[in-house]
Amino acid sequence: MGSGPSTEDIQRNLTTVNNRIGEAAVRAGRDPRRIRMVAVSKTQPVEVIRRGYQAGLREFGENRVEEALPKLAELSDLKDIQWHMVGHIQSRKARLVAPAFGMVQSVDRLKIARLLDQHAKRSDRRIPILLECNVSGEESKSGWNLFSESQRQAVIEEFREIANLESVEVQGLMTMAPWTDDVKVLRLVFSRLREVLQFVTAVLEVEWQELSMGMTDDFEVAVEEGATLVRIGRAIFGPRTVEI
Ligand SMILES: *Cc1c(COP(=O)(O)O)cnc(C)c1O
Numbered sequence: 001m002g003s004g005p006s007t008e009d010i011q012r013n014l015t016t017v018n019n020r021i022g023e024a025a026v027r028a029g030r031d032p033r034r035i036r037m038v039a040v041s042k043t044q045p046v047e048v049i050r051r052g053y054q055a056g057l058r059e060f061g062e063n064r065v066e067e068a069l070p071k072l073a074e075l076s077d078l079k080d081i082q083w084h085m086v087g088h089i090q091s092r093k094a095r096l097v098a099p100a101f102g103m104v105q106s107v108d109r110l111k112i113a114r115l116l117d118q119h120a121k122r123s124d125r126r127i128p129i130l131l132e133c134n135v136s137g138e139e140s141k142s143g144w145n146l147f148s149e150s151q152r153q154a155v156i157e158e159f160r161e162i163a164n165l166e167s168v169e170v171q172g173l174m175t176m177a178p179w180t181d182d183v184k185v186l187r188l189v190f191s192r193l194r195e196v197l198q199f200v201t202a203v204l205e206v207e208w209q210e211l212s213m214g215m216t217d218d219f220e221v222a223v224e225e226g227a228t229l230v231r232i233g234r235a236i237f238g239p240r241t242v243e244i
Pocket of ligand 1: 063086087176216217231
């Protein structure tokens, strides 16, 4: 039956993660039902994703178009899966992403938003998207730079243009936290994204509500700071054996 986690392993991990999400939500006085979990299945073979499906998972995240498309095709019999794109998208790949993914969480520049809009139109779709923000100030991170308040004004005009595109529907913001186990730093980054969402929705008068933040090592802090979507790989499927 191949290697990797069994359906039972995934089920057990899922229960643990859901309990931890629930406890973090309660600590913050939040309704745990407002938090969705996306199982990040990058590097996982389709058999493992099928076991995840059997364990009850329906939302999966992939970060590379070339890796994802053959997997999506092989799993196309599982009709109620929702696929999330969570990785950087090269411009020339936008036309492949538009018809394939239920949500694109990693829209990290204006050009990609425009391209997805064009290709969504051709596929006769309206694609839910999140705008990826860099709120940690790390230069290596993709996304709009929103480390300081002075950067907010510059970014807001681009967000306004994207909000007005017809075939993409912005639902909120996404961020990646820095590599640290310093809870204070993590909390600052996640709370900054929440503040940016408040600022943007007030200025643009839009109803964006999603905050995608939190991964295996930091999702509880993210939930405490308002995450509505967490993206979890290793805590569900175990350590990745393929490096990315
Ligand atoms: C890999 C990845 C995740 C999940 O990471 P884990 O640490 O395995 O939970 C979440 N978001 C993005 C964008 C990723 O690339």
